[in-house]
Amino acid sequence: MVNPVLLIAVPLGLAFMVPLIDSASRKLTRFVPVAALMFNLILCIRLIPAVLENPIVINLGGFTPPFGINLFVGPLGLLFAGLISLAGLVVSIYSLSYIKNGPVVKYHMLYMLLLTGATGVVLTGDLFNLFVFFEILCISSYALVAYHGDRAGIESSIKYLIQGTVGSGLLLIGIGFIYGIFGTLNMADIAMKIATVEQSTLFVPMILMVAGLGVESAIFPLNAWLPDAHSSAPSSISAILSGIAIEVGLYAVARIVFTVFGISDIYLFFAFLGILTLLIGEMCAFAQSNIKRMLAYSSIGQIGLILFALALATNNTVTGGLFQLVNHTISKGLLFLSAGYMIYRSGSMEISSLNGMGKRMPLTSLAFTVGAFSLVGLPPFAGFPGKFLIVSGALLKGQMVINILVGLVLLSTVIEGTYFFRVIQALYFKDGNGERKRAPATAVTAMITLMILIVALGVYPKFLADFLSSASSDLLDKMSYVGSVLK
């Protein structure tokens, strides 16, 4: 059996090695992330059968869980790890040609470490360890947002940094409270002991932790960094931030709220929060004329939708939410990647500057169109099954409040459709000028891979549904989580 700790250790080791490799051969460094993420992807795929049978619990350093740190590789964690490797691989291939200027070696190191941090967050079973990996994720994204060193990048990076640091500070205070109350940092251990403490005591730590993680996961009042950072980062990084970083944040929120605390009184509140995030994100995106900002706000909206789905906490909705999450990673990645080259060619982020791109860059425009269709939830693309599952799960609950929220979800889809179709019209049905020029082969490879994935998932969602279903029970079934960690 392969050991899941390699998912973190190998990219980390390779990242440490990059300066040495770099002094040996300049060209080789660019391919290090590709190799590392390929390795991770293969590892994830090989782990699937074992994980579906039983979650793998790795005790690091050989100390049993409440005393040592453990990795918990359940279906959910593996789903995220696989998604991170997949998106990371595709984007790293894209970056090969997209990132040409600036300190390229440092870019690839930071990029790899960002993904390592994300993998660590989703696999760890220890609260403080989660914080540490979260910091890796955050700090590398601060640096990557400012990668180009231009005005916008630096400005958004510093704003992101301030908010992110406040958020992680709050998270650390929450962890401190939790340690003070329970005397342990192991999530399974805390989950087991949660019933021994009066509920009201746990409120402040929980809200601090949710707020801290919420900053990264872009839940409504905490997400002000997102549009700036996503719009001014290099497009490959925007794709990763949108597709991986905020999802991982959401994972952490869900893990803490559902598995660790698991007190169902608060779930409905999160459903409302999700809808609020969804509506605000979509409406702000509606009013944008800058394409990357529009995509960024749309990410906020999608996160709201996923949060709503997770917060309903039934197997169906969580499966749907996870499906939507997978879809969002792939589609938004595709959108950012294709938009990246279109912006590169046209030299401006205004939607009007993309007029007539359908003629000049047909494949890139097609990629954008497919991504947009998928995100809006049109069949036969990957967005539809997710939306279908979410709505059906929510209606199955049969509560009037939730039915109304579902109505709002559908309403927001209309808004989302409007602004995406506006861009598609600009691409295809408005006249622009410029010469016809293809995106480079690496970028095309990346986009075609994602397009194939979108269509495949849309046509045959069952492929993922079973796995997602066990992932959702991994998230919701607190007892089996506790049981498998603390044998």
Next chain:
Amino acid sequence: MTGMEILLLVAFGGVMLTYILGRISSSLRNTFAVVLSLVLVVIIALMYDKTGETIFYRGFFGIPMSFRIDALSWLFAMATSVLGCLSVIFSLSYMSDRKNISFYYSMLFLVNAGMLGVVFSGDLLSFFIFWEIMSWSTFLLISFNRGPAVAAGLKYIIMSIIGSMAMLAGTISLYTNYGTLNIADLSHLTVSASPGYQLFLLIIFGVAFGIKNAVMPLHTWLPDAYTEAPSPFSAVLSGMLTRMGIYGFLLIIYVVVGAARFLHAADSTVSSFNYVLAWLGAITIVIPTFIAMLQNDAKRLLAWHGIGQGGYMILGIAFGTNMGVAGGIFHTLNHAIYIVLLFMSVAAIQYRTGGVRDLNSLGGLIKKMPVAFIGALLGICGLIGVPLTNGFVSKWMIYKTLISGRAPFLAFAALIGSWGTILSVYKFLHNIFLGQLPEKYRDIKQSPFNMKLPIIVLSSTILLFGILPGLPLRVINKIVVSFGFDSLNISLWGIVSESGMLNTINLFAAILAGLIAVWLFFRIGARTIPVKQDDNYAAGAAVPRDRYSYTAKYYDPLFRMISPYLKDIFNTFYMKIADLTGYLSNGIRKIYTGYVGNYVMYIVLFISLMIFVQMKWSPW
């Protein structure tokens, strides 16, 4: 593989193949397109009188997706494929000098395939999926012409998404309640549904289909879309695509909910829904028809008539007797035939005049383009419902239903509609074909053969169905029976019923006799001398030779009288909503002020608000 699977495979496979062939050679693509559309017609024709259902896919979370064929879907599929075929043939020369023709053809086939998928769907899931495919591919075609078409396409797709979201909600609600989406199963299961739930289903699906069929308050996408789309596609759009809404109404009211069983029970909620729907249909007849009268754009005029005629169909279907439903379905078919014919005639003229469709700048083309004239003439005869054209039969059936169903106001509304139709389409015919020929059109040619062919085919169909309505009515009767109504008594020549019957052969004889009499009268007693058109008395002033049009202000006093009442207030209303959404969004995004201290403030505010609520009320 059953026939339906092969059919859909051919339809969707053709989309790709058309595009790929288009990259190779345009003539190859054109040949392939014609062959493909003919193949579709043949396959569907071979399916006549079959019923059955096959599951074709379980990959969507294990929900079985199936195809189903019965008389209803066969009729719609046949109409779709034939009109699609004619539209492709027509496009061959109409689109020949445009850009992106491969894209045009493949999207046309995609729309067609989507419609075929919709009508052959055996469950609501595949129905929804094909419906969506149909919707977004339509969107890509409506904006094909660029310019103002962009706004039209956006309007269309927004309303279309609203409709499909409503449909999604309804579909999923059915799924969560009954655990299946198979239409046949659902029709048994919904028997026990509460009246409230039935009403909910009808309303939520009604929104979706009402938008597609442009029922009055939901119609605003249609005029722009019809006007701006490429003309051969406008024909498909108005002939079949819009009428998928009618198919949907039939499916939801009479198949899924099964309203025929209890429609006329005293306390049925469904009957009140249908009553409201019938009134909406009546409004949809009257107002758009009169708005049509105000139009000076040939396609826009036809578009408004498209809405108005949709009202007749709704009226017939909603009234819910066997005669009414049959009339509604028949009118759908007839409308498809004559409106496609009219659009094609307009398109032929556009083709030769370089895209002109302004009624006031055309005229006198009758001698230049006689085929188009005959097409337009027969088309408007059908539209009005002149006896011996197909429109007459279906309108007769609807009138008869309304009168024998004691709904005088509805009947009156329908009648008013017909009156308005006559006024406005006469203007249409006159301004294009009669009157004076402008100088610049002195030497335009006949339209090419592949444009004439569809016009001739459709014109003869109008007469055929007008004289022998029994042909389509047999199929329609089967549909009506399958809904649970009593069978109609149909002969090849018409309909036999207890209170008054329709016999078109008698009519034919009478009208023929009348025509002969009139012809003889004028032939024998002719005392006229031909004068030139501009040989006119104009208060002493010389009449301009080039442009003498006494039709520029057609019906002007009438316009001045009615036009203040005929503003499209719904369009204004929706535009207001869109503006409002824009303002609101613009306001909301102002919360991201750009000052990072505020952003941190939001974080702190969030936490302290939570803590405050918790400490004050302790809800947790």
Next chain:
Amino acid sequence: MSFLQNNIYYIGAFGLILIGLLIVLVKHNLIKVIIGLSIMDTGINLFLIAIGYLRNGTAPIFSSPEVESVLMVDPVPQALVLTAIVIGVAVLALALSLAIRLYKHFGTLDLRKIKELKW
């Protein structure tokens, strides 16, 4: 006095945290905001250590192998704080390098004037 005895460290810790937050909220000079973040970090560290304290405990170090386990303070928060301090300095260094860049681009550190990205 017993109130102080029981709460003085908590007061100190949360005093620092809240003052740090206050600085971030009301000051608009970037350097000051970063100082605020650093003060907040210090406060958090103090809070964590205070949680692990055991009255009359000794430092968790066995100065000779013979010493039996006496009353010792909890070592876990200390380990956490070691980590947190290093993370703090990492973020701080990054923030200051960004501040230098920002100053180069905008010629000011006043966050109210750095609002090119908004809405």
Next chain:
Amino acid sequence: MRSVFSLILLVVIGAGVVFTLSSIPFGSTSSDVGEYYIDSGRADTGATNIVTSVVVGYRAFDTLGEVTVLFVAAIGLGAILAAGRENEEKKKAEWEPASLVLYTGCRFLFPLILLFGAYVFIHGHLTPGGGFQGGAIIASAFLMVYLGCRKKRISKTWARNTESISGLVFVVTGLTGLAVGGHYFLSNFLPEGTLNTLFSAGIIPIIYIAIGLKVGSELTGVIDDLIEESE
């Protein structure tokens, strides 16, 4: 106005915190995990400094992450400063040379401080201190040289290679544990030796030395980058 509003919000948060703190009385909480570490830390890891046994033994994975955080920050800082530097012309500021006393003092003190730093991290498992503290002390030695001797610079490649080699040592030690030491990442595969001697506690000194070098070189690199920037 703004500050008053902020104060109100912070007071509310403070109230929530006070409420929660009432269930964590100061100075009397004891955690099972902490007690376990104190009781069996020596036996498990062989370090007499229990904090060290937690940092490098029980929670070594955290430490790996933490080293990575510092690494990320150092690279990120380098990237940000480098990205901006590309598009501006180099200008060399004139440094006022340091006085002779300062110069000599710095040069004299520098090896001593280095030695002290090394001592701190080598004895991390025995006495207070460890890799982070030692690394920070080493970095401050370099800082002193930068400030006092002005013109001295450490070689960039040297620092970078130290950084990556020591990082690699950490990871490879962990992977070796995975390979030979009972199939756990970062598990101890070396003999624990006798308590309270320098060569004891298995892999802990190795890791702490690696950490010390890494932290030292990274912080030095950070300072170097910043100073270079400010020239």
Next chain:
Amino acid sequence: MIIIVTLIVAIMLAAAISVVFFKDLLSAVIASCLVSLFASILFLFLQAPDVAMAEASIGAALITAIFMIALRRTRRYEE
């Protein structure tokens, strides 16, 4: 003992608050250095010598140095 601690806490908080009011950023940096320094003394009181060492060497020394380098490059006084 408790009085000393209280005094240290008071000074520390005073130093922290003074950051709000200093116009000279260098003074603010020094104040934050003081905060770290006193915090490290408190760590010592709380029986955490490791942390005290780390805070003194990193928090008080290195961070202050980095701040000062940054201040050299930017602007010393708050606008």
